[in-house]
Amino acid sequence: MLETLLFSNLLSDTLMLSRIQFAANISFHILFPTITIALCWILLYFKVRFDLSGNPVWMRAYRFWVKVFALTFALGVVSGITMSFQFGTNWPGYMETVGNIAGPLLGYEVLTAFFLEATFLGIMLFGIKRVPNRVHTFAALMVAIGTSLSAFWILSLNSWMQTPTGFEMRDGVAYPTDWWAIVFNPSFPYRLAHMLIASGLTASFLMAGISAYRILKGDPKQAPRVALRTGLAIAAVLTPLQVFVGDLHGLNTFEHQPQKVAAMEGVWETENGAPLLLFALPDEAQRRNHLEIPVPKLASLILTHNPDGEIRGLNEFEGNHPPVAPVFFAFRVMVGIGLLMLACAWVGSWHLWRNRVSSPWMLKTVVAMTFSGWIATLAGWYVSEVGRQPWLVTGVLTTADAVTPVAPANVGLSLLMYLALYAFLLLAYLHTIRLMARKAVQVEEFETAEIVHFTEGAKA
Amino acid sequence: MNLDADVLATVFVGLMGLAILVYAILDGYDLGVGILLPVRADQEADRDTMIASIGPFWDANETWLVLAVGILLIAFPSAHSLILTQLYLPVAVMLAGLILRGVAFDFRAKAALDHKLAWDRTFKAGSLITTLSQGYMLGIYVTGFQWNWANQLFALIAALGVSVAYSYIGATWLVLKTEADLQRRAVQWARSAGRITFLGVVSVCLTNLWVNPHVFDRWLQMPLAMFVLLIPMLCFLALLGNDMLLKRLPKAGDRHCGVPFALVILVFVCCFSGLAFSFFPEVVPGQMTIWEAASAAESLQFILIGALVVIPAILLYTAFSYWVFRGKTTELHYH
Numbered sequence: 001m002l003e004t005l006l007f008s009n010l011l012s013d014t015l016m017l018s019r020i021q022f023a024a025n026i027s028f029h030i031l032f033p034t035i036t037i038a039l040c041w042i043l044l045y046f047k048v049r050f051d052l053s054g055n056p057v058w059m060r061a062y063r064f065w066v067k068v069f070a071l072t073f074a075l076g077v078v079s080g081i082t083m084s085f086q087f088g089t090n091w092p093g094y095m096e097t098v099g100n101i102a103g104p105l106l107g108y109e110v111l112t113a114f115f116l117e118a119t120f121l122g123i124m125l126f127g128i129k130r131v132p133n134r135v136h137t138f139a140a141l142m143v144a145i146g147t148s149l150s151a152f153w154i155l156s157l158n159s160w161m162q163t164p165t166g167f168e169m170r171d172g173v174a175y176p177t178d179w180w181a182i183v184f185n186p187s188f189p190y191r192l193a194h195m196l197i198a199s200g201l202t203a204s205f206l207m208a209g210i211s212a213y214r215i216l217k218g219d220p221k222q223a224p225r226v227a228l229r230t231g232l233a234i235a236a237v238l239t240p241l242q243v244f245v246g247d248l249h250g251l252n253t254f255e256h257q258p259q260k261v262a263a264m265e266g267v268w269e270t271e272n273g274a275p276l277l278l279f280a281l282p283d284e285a286q287r288r289n290h291l292e293i294p295v296p297k298l299a300s301l302i303l304t305h306n307p308d309g310e311i312r313g314l315n316e317f318e319g320n321h322p323p324v325a326p327v328f329f330a331f332r333v334m335v336g337i338g339l340l341m342l343a344c345a346w347v348g349s350w351h352l353w354r355n356r357v358s359s360p361w362m363l364k365t366v367v368a369m370t371f372s373g374w375i376a377t378l379a380g381w382y383v384s385e386v387g388r389q390p391w392l393v394t395g396v397l398t399t400a401d402a403v404t405p406v407a408p409a410n411v412g413l414s415l416l417m418y419l420a421l422y423a424f425l426l427l428a429y430l431h432t433i434r435l436m437a438r439k440a441v442q443v444e445e446f447e448t449a450e451i452v453h454f455t456e457g458a459k460a
Numbered sequence: 461m462n463l464d465a466d467v468l469a470t471v472f473v474g475l476m477g478l479a480i481l482v483y484a485i486l487d488g489y490d491l492g493v494g495i496l497l498p499v500r501a502d503q504e505a506d507r508d509t510m511i512a513s514i515g516p517f518w519d520a521n522e523t524w525l526v527l528a529v530g531i532l533l534i535a536f537p538s539a540h541s542l543i544l545t546q547l548y549l550p551v552a553v554m555l556a557g558l559i560l561r562g563v564a565f566d567f568r569a570k571a572a573l574d575h576k577l578a579w580d581r582t583f584k585a586g587s588l589i590t591t592l593s594q595g596y597m598l599g600i601y602v603t604g605f606q607w608n609w610a611n612q613l614f615a616l617i618a619a620l621g622v623s624v625a626y627s628y629i630g631a632t633w634l635v636l637k638t639e640a641d642l643q644r645r646a647v648q649w650a651r652s653a654g655r656i657t658f659l660g661v662v663s664v665c666l667t668n669l670w671v672n673p674h675v676f677d678r679w680l681q682m683p684l685a686m687f688v689l690l691i692p693m694l695c696f697l698a699l700l701g702n703d704m705l706l707k708r709l710p711k712a713g714d715r716h717c718g719v720p721f722a723l724v725i726l727v728f729v730c731c732f733s734g735l736a737f738s739f740f741p742e743v744v745p746g747q748m749t750i751w752e753a754a755s756a757a758e759s760l761q762f763i764l765i766g767a768l769v770v771i772p773a774i775l776l777y778t779a780f781s782y783w784v785f786r787g788k789t790t791e792l793h794y795h
Contacts (some may be wrong), residue, residue: 044511071566077519078562079754082555083524088544089551094538100759103534110530111770114523119774119781130784175756363716406548416554421556427564432570 017411018090021383021418025082027378032076033378035195037151038203039069040144043228047137055092060223061230064440068433070125074430077118082418084140090411091392093402098174098393101167101182102157105441109153117146148196155195159188160392162384163256174396184196186256190249191384197242198380199233201341202373207231208348209370210437212363218274219441228366229352235345242338247302253387254303257394260387264331265299266292266324269313274299279332282324287315322389326382334379337372344369467753468764472535475744475767476528482734483524485725488522490514494561494587494784495623497580497647506642507580511565513637513789518565520778522558534763536753539743546605547597554593561586588623595622602735603671603764604746614667621660628653629728632702632720635709637789643710643717645700651706659700661731665692668738672745675738688737695730698723 010228043065050058084106095102119383120142128136166181167174176182211224253262262268266277266289275294282289297307304310314321344365351362392399404411493514500505533540544551561583568579592745599618603611631653634646671693679688702723743750755758 047767067570071570074519074562074566078520078559081522081526081558082535084529085544085551085555088529088540092545095492095533095541099533099537100542103530103537103755104759107530107534108766110523110527111774115770115774116522116777118520118523118776120520122781123784125514128783138545161733173756176758176762179762199476242675362543404545404548410548414549417552417556421559425559428563428567432567436570 002289012163013413015400016406017408017415018403019399021411021415022086022090024415024422025079025086026385026419028426029076029083030377031077031374031379031426032072032079033147033151034195034199034202034373035072035206036069036076036203037147037199039065039207040070040140040147042203042207042234043069044137044144045141047140051133051137057222057226059226060221064223064436066125067208067436068210070121071429073121075425079422089406090404091402092404093397094392096127097172097397098161101164101174101176103159104176104179105153105157105160105183109150109157112311113150113153115146117143117150120146128376141206143411150286151195151199155184155192156185156188158384159191159362160185162191162388163187164393164396169396173391174324184305187249187252190252193245193382194242194249197238197245198373198377200238201242202377203240204231204234205341205344205366205369205373206371208235208366209368210433212358212366213370213434214437214441215358216360216363216367217250217438217441221443224440225358228358232345232348232352232366235341236349239338239342239345243342246338251303257387259314259317260308260327260383261303262312262317263322263324263327263387264383265311266328267299267311267313268315269315270310270312271313272300273297273308276302280328282328284324320390322387327387330379330382332384335374337376337379341369341372341376465754465757465760466751468757468760469535469750470741471764472754472760473741474533475771476531476535477736478530479531481729483521484732486521486524487516488626488720489629489633490518490730491561491591492626492628493588493633494583494630495582495591495627496630496634496646497587499577499584501577504576504580509638509642509789510634511583513578513634515565516732516781516785518562520781522562535755535760536743536750537755539748539750539753542744542748543601546606546608547600550593550597554590554597556594557586557589559586561590564649571696573607573647588699589719591623595619598622602668602739602745604744611743617663619658621657621664624653624656624660625728625731628657629721629724634720635706636721639714639788647706647709651703654699654703654706654724658679658696661678661699661727665734672738678738691730691734691737695727695734698726698730725735732772 036112043062046058046062046065049055050062087172087212093206103266120139123136123139124143125132131139137241160182163186164174165185166178167177168174168177178246206355207227211228211231214224216226250261250264265274266280267274268289269289273290273296276298277289278293278295280289280292301307306437314324348362350356390398392402472687493510497510529540532543564579564583564586568576568583596615596619599615600611602618603614627651631650635643635650638646669679679685702720705716705723706720709720739745741749741751743753
């Protein structure tokens with residue numbers, strides 16, 4: 001009964017439909033950049049290792065992964081173009097209110113990042129026989145810089161929406177007063193670092209997972225083993241770093257958006273010595289939790305570095321805090337996956353280092369973790385973005401005030417079209433990646449030309 | 461540097477115009493190649509060559525669209541909101557088209573062989589959906605978002621016209637980049653598309669003068685008319701000259717194979733200048749001028765400094781990329 005009511009309400013509501021559409025778009029989009037931002041640097045590493053050693057195994061690894069990169073990049077580009085239009089089609093109030101700030105940040109992303117990566121991508125993918133080797137490596141470097149710059153600008157804008165600074169309001173419109181304060185707003189450095197490392201983890205687990213899959217399918221070659229080792233080693237370094245940066249990011253959020261942290265921790269009443277809840281069912285109607293599994297004082301200890309520190313509860317922000325359950329659960333999913341990653345990366349790396357050969361159970365575990373980065377990244381973004389509600393720009397503009405006047409039927413129509421398209425593309429993507437991995441198993445170790453090159457390289 | 465808001469608005473509408481023009485030319489030819497793609501199962505070799513001819517460029521070409529929409533959003537936010545909410549459904553359809561062709565390009569090279577033809581057809585369909593919806597939006601836009609049957613008809617004609625114009629530039633791109641049998645067919649495509657483009661340009665000119673009295677006055681006002689009427693004259697000369705040249709292509713030693721492409725660029729520049737001259741300074745015809753729509757001077761100032769540094773760099777490395785892939789198209793390998 002409740003569900004039918006909710007559903008009919010949803011369908012008649014442009015705001016809710018637009019939110020679902022934007023969430024679907026951005027969730028679909030982030031899957032691909034979160035791979036390519038870091039994968040490009042790993043590709044550059046393979047290419048440089050090849051340039052330095054002449055060992056064809058690095059080129060083999062590069063060749064396989066550059067195909068995955070190209071496909072992933074294309075999906076990122078096309079889903080990103082969709083985003084740039086949706087600001088206007090679905091959230092006109094957003095640009096009308098904060099366009100003076102959001103506009104230039106997006107503009108710098110296009111100017112400094114998109115053209116750089118798109119143009120040099122052509123040379124990186126198709127130019128290896130047309131340009132000197134150094135120029136090709138340089139092109140790969142430019143693509144890597146471009147993708148990271150893109151992350152820089154878009155995360156700056158997102159962080160500004162979370163923690164806006166450096167502006168003044170005149171007649172309901174935001175005007176910039178200090179660009180430095182806008183770009184480097186308080187939450188930006190933490191969010192950027194957190195996202196870049198998340199990308200590193202997503203790419204490294206993808207690489208490890210697919211390489212392990214190839215080895216399990218009987219691939220006798222060196223390249224997947226090199227890629228597996230590289231993926232697990234990167235993950236082993238980045239997971240603890242991510243725990244550390246994530247903690248700093250949490251402390252920053254606690255300072256600037258306490259209502260978001262209260263929802264993450266499921267704290268209703270302001271408390272000294274709040275427990276860390278391993279599990280609970282937050283109930284917004286009764287404003288309390290059910291089935292709590294608490295660890296005493298731990299939340300206070302983490303957030304204030306004092307077991308009896310104060311955490312302000314949701315009741316202090318009534319009517320002005322995000323929906324609790326989605327933030328609460330998404331946070332636990334993110335942290336849970338993070339811990340699994342930590343265990344997998346360390347045990348896996350230790351195992352490879354000790355035994356030199358990989359056992360089937362370990363390979364299977366790594367395969368199971370192939371797309372763990374996607375889940376953790378999405379969960380993390382849900383914490384961040386649902387946690388920003390009811391605001392679109394904290395304290396400046398609510399999501400409801402920014403929505404389009406377009407009829408719900410039109411939004412419903414476009415939403416259905418996008419959902420069908422995205423479901424189809426996601427399946428096609430996963431299917432194609434699997435196919436590429438299987439095809440790679442059949443390829444010979446090296447072609448004759450490569451071995452000649454290797455021996456020459458070794459002599460030189 | 462301290463420019464006032466009115467000057468900044470003019471500078472930015474110029475930049476936006478440049479971005480739209482470059483987009484229409486660059487993505488125009490790769491969309492056109494997509495539309496022209498033959499879809500019979502036994503024509504796979506042709507499809508491979510045609511797609512290889514645009515492979516290294518399509519991604520950067522599409523970025524000009526993002527830049528154009530970006531400038532509209534940065535410099536004229538209220539116009540951006542107005543235009544995009546008015547064009548809600550056609551924009552969604554265009555995006556679906558762009559998504560389909562973008563991914564089809566990559567999937568075709570990596571999918572199982574029996575799916576390759578399906579992805580090629582998707583590529584063609586995606587290209588056509590994109591160009592039809594762009595033309596439709598252009599038609600609705602220049603008639604000031606009036607939703608009556610006459611404007612709908614005009615928009616539908618514009619949809620076909622833009623698609624044919626893109627096929628025209630795409631075909632001349634193929635004349636430049638391909639050889640032998642495919643090149644000969646591209647010459648034929650270019651001739652047919654050129655003639656239909658001619659009809660399209662004439663009908664858009666006449667309709668524009670007929671439905672917009674102030675546009676009529678502006679074009680025929682002496683003494684300015686003596687100069688601006690050069691624009692349509694140049695356009696028709698280019699179309700005519702191209703038709704005559706194409707009749708004699710390919711020549712021995714493949715001489716003049718790049719001239720048709722250059723002439724079509726000239727046609728595009730003329731058409732674009734004509735439209736810009738008709739409507740400047742209105743950013744939404746009949747409803748909003750650039751000065752009403754412009755955003756804060758401090759924001760435009762901030763982005764202009766960056767744009768002046770970065771746009772020359774973009775043009776430089778774009779030129780470098782075209783230089784790297786100069787000459788006839790060779791087989792495309794993801795090494």
